[in-house]
Amino acid sequence: MQQRPRPTSFGGNNRGRNPNFRREQQQEHRTNRMIRVPEVRLVGENIEVGVYKTEDALRMAEEQGLDLVEISPNAVPPVCRIIDYNKFLYEKKKKEKEMKAKAHKSEVKEIRFTPNTDDHDFDFKAKHAESFLKDGNKVKTYVQFKGRAIMFKERGELILLKFAERLAEVGGLESMPTMEGKRMIAIFAPKAAKKKEKEPKEPREPREPREPREPKEVKEQPSAPAAESKPEEDKA
Numbered sequence: 042m043q044q045r046p047r048p049t050s051f052g053g054n055n056r057g058r059n060p061n062f063r064r065e066q067q068q069e070h071r072t073n074r075m076i077r078v079p080e081v082r083l084v085g086e087n088i089e090v091g092v093y094k095t096e097d098a099l100r101m102a103e104e105q106g107l108d109l110v111e112i113s114p115n116a117v118p119p120v121c122r123i124i125d126y127n128k129f130l131y132e133k134k135k136k137e138k139e140m141k142a143k144a145h146k147s148e149v150k151e152i153r154f155t156p157n158t159d160d161h162d163f164d165f166k167a168k169h170a171e172s173f174l175k176d177g178n179k180v181k182t183y184v185q186f187k188g189r190a191i192m193f194k195e196r197g198e199l200i201l202l203k204f205a206e207r208l209a210e211v212g213g214l215e216s217m218p219t220m221e222g223k224r225m226i227a228i229f230a231p232k233a234a235k236k237k238e239k240e241p242k243e244p245r246e247p248r249e250p251r252e253p254r255e256p257k258e259v260k261e262q263p264s265a266p267a268a269e270s271k272p273e274e275d276k277a
Contacts, residue, residue, distance in 0.1 A: 071111040072126050073099060078119055081111070085122040092118060147177055149228075154184045154204075156196045163200070167207045170229065174212040180229040187223070197225040205229070 068075075076099075082092050088101065095109075102109040102123045110129065113120035150173040152166050170180045182204060184197035201218045205227065212229040219226055 069130075070126070071114065072108050073102070076109060076111050076119070076121065080118050081109075081121040082116065082118050083121055083123065085124065088123060098123070147179060149179045149181050152180060152182045154182065154197070154200050156184060156186065156190050156193045156200070158184075158200060163204075167204065170204070170208055171211050174208065174229060174231040177231050179231070180208075180212065181226065182229065183224040183226040185224055191223060194220070194225065201225065201227040 076095055078095060080092055080094050081098050082090075083098055083101075084090050087105075093101075098109050098121060105123060107123050108126040109121055110124055110126050111119050111121050150170075152170055154163075154166070158166075170182070173180050182201060184200055186194070186197065198218050205214050208229055210232075212231050215228045215230050217227075
């Protein structure tokens, strides 16, 4: 449970100042006596959700040995929970740390070729590039030309395009190979992971046709007896 500030006198250098002002600025949430609205809405476990007077909510928190914490200050009235504030902050920081650890930072890995790269070296570097792309990293490949080798630019372009074909399943070229000084460069970006195809549903067995229901007998209602016509009186 968070320790509540002790009341201090306002004499000397503290005259006219709120002793909790700096603490309120440092805390992410207002807690306990920092909540100065007349009423709050309580939510959470082990309580009856509803609107309470702030003093009553504080008394409930004290009885449970916990803190009254304002979690939604812009609501009307503000929404509060009765929890252990220090434990709440600890668990929140722990979750943020776990999420940060899971977040992968993309890097750019470099792979170097020469115009005379042989097949064995090519395959070895292709496997490394595949691994980098699967991990979500970009791959910057370049062919380094030295001396008279700059005359064989076409050979360097063929190597990079062949490399693109090899990596087609896991990555794609961001742009066609370009020359920068004595290097021909191509950058590969990882492809988004494909969603798993839904397995086809098994066909349902055809239902047996239902037997036709016998029509219900309609009972004939007896017709009302016709009104008897009175015989006309003989004309005198």
